[in-house]
Amino acid sequence: MILIVDDLSENLLALRKTLEVHNLQVDTAQSGEEALKKILKQNYSLIILDVQMPGMDGFEVAEILAGSNRTKDIPVIFLSAVNKQKRFISKGYETGGVDYITKPVDPDLLILKVKTFLKLSEQKTELKNMRDILSKEVEIRKAAEENLEAKVEERTRELIKKNEELEFRNHELQQFSWVVSHDLKEPIRKIEMFIKMIKERYLTDDEKALDYVDRTVRAAQRMSKLITDLLDYSRLSSDVAPEQTDINAVVDEVVTDLDYLIEEDKAIVIKKDLPKVTGVPSQLRQVFQNLLSNSLKFTKKDISPIIQISGEIIADKHIDAPQDANGQYCRITVKDNGIGFDEQYLDKIFIIFQSLNDRKKYEGTGIGLAIAKKIIEKHNGLITAKSTPGEGATFLIVLPL
Known part of the structure; x- marks a missing residue:
């Protein structure tokens, strides 16, 4: 007005x-x-x-x-x-x-000036209102940031405290695991030893008794292996300093350890172009120990196992990433010609105590691939598999260089 x-x-x-x-x-x-x-x-x-x-x-x-x-x-x-x-x-x-x-x-001049100053006044009022709104918004955001900072500080203190508690409990759990492992494995070793003594001294002529003894020994061995695998799984929560690791050397050590099985199954292991990565050698060794053991275990009848291990530098952290000589990741492939599996059960094979095969026919604890997955994830990597029943399995690992 x-x-x-x-x-x-x-x-x-x-x-x-x-x-x-x-x-x-x-x-x-x-x-x-x-x-x-x-x-x-x-x-x-x-x-x-x-x-x-x-x-x-x-x-x-x-x-x-x-x-x-x-x-x-x-x-x-x-x-x-x-x-x-x-x-x-x-x-x-x-x-x-x-x-x-x-x-x-002059009426025309007056109207022109009046409308001009009214327009300027409206714009000035709009700017003032906008400035007031922005000022209030700044105050609200400042208050929200201060409140958020206080909450972040409080939450950080809580997390630090909980982390300290978890580290203490983790240390206690590791000590407990060592004690339990020793206390559980000792009586199993004695059972196995005494059963073998009974077999050798008193049951040489009784075939049925010998069969029962052999079953008992195998059961004791499975229990001992299960305890060892559980202990290995629990150890993965502890922090170990990474170092430059040559995957070629790691695989060579695993092949040497498994040479008796490789000779027994007349297996062929082909290895080429494996990179060096920053990691924990003992843990990566465990990964390839489990993968090669699986390839030697899940074989086709009357067909010699062929295991191919290869590596390549890739562009990024993705299972299907293209090759790139300047990439910061590598993809390692472990391929066999064994019995394979149905890919619809892919997630299941990496879960602890899960197995897709008959435990009586293919002995195992169902922990090996779960350990491999946990180790690879601790190395900021990826692991998966591709397979078709009867056509072998291919395990793919992506690791940062």
């Missing part, structure tokens, strides 16, 4: 009609005192203020408006028929006016 202030009724009427023709809302006051009272009660977008008025003149009204935070930003256009000298015009601007128009007023 626009406020027109003039002591002459005819001037007010003429200005009011001029503005209302252009659909502008108008209010009027016939003195400076009346104008100030109205300004206290109503918000105006523009004030057209006559300079020469009895009592409080236009300059005095403008000075009062400029001294108040509530009204200092309201644009004021001065009108004067008498004070046309430069010093009066300058005083108008000094007291806060945005323009100084002399009478008689």
Whole structure:
């Protein structure tokens, strides 16, 4: 709304009609005192203020408006028929006016200026509102950040405390595992030893008894292997410093350890292009020990096992990533010509105590591949397999170089 202030009724009427023709809302006051009272009660977008008025003149009204935070930003256009000298015009601007128009007023010029200053006033109000909103948003975000920082600090303290507790419990668990392993394996060793003594001394002529003894010995051996595998699985939670590891050397050691099985099964192991990685040699050795043992175990009848182990540098951490001589990862493949498996059970083979095959026919604890998966994940790598029943299995490992 626009406020027109003039002591002459005819001037007010003429200005009011001029503005209302252009659909502008108008209010009027016939003195400076009346104008100030109205300004206290109503918000105006523009004030057209006559300079020469009895009592409080236009300059005095403008000075009062400029001294108040509530009204200092309201644009004021001065009108004067008498004070046309430069010093009066300058005083108008000094007291806060945005323009100084002399009478008689050109209606077209007045409307143009009024609309211009109204538009500027609207933009100024929008900017102020936006600034206020942004200021509140900053305050809210600052408060939220401070609150978040406090929560993060509190949560960090909790996590540090829990981590310390877990480390202590992990240490206790490792000690417990060693003790339990020793205490469990010792009586099994004695059972196995005494059963063998009974077999050799007293049961040489009783075939049925010999069969029962052999079954008992095998059961004791399976129990001993299970305890060893469980202990190996529990050890993987401890931290071991990684080092530069040559996978070629690791595989060579595993092949040497399994040479009796390789000779017995007339297996062929083909190894080529294996990289060096940063890792824990003993753990990586365990991975390949389990994979090669599986390839030698799950074989086809009357067919010599063929195990192929190869490596290549790849672009990124993905099982199917393309080869890239400048990549930061390697893919190691362990392929055999054994019985294979159905890929719909792929996830199952890496779960502890899970087995897809008859335990009586293919002995094992069901822990080997679970150990391999845990080790590879501790090395920030990936492991999976591809297979078709009767056509062998291919295990794929991705490790960072």
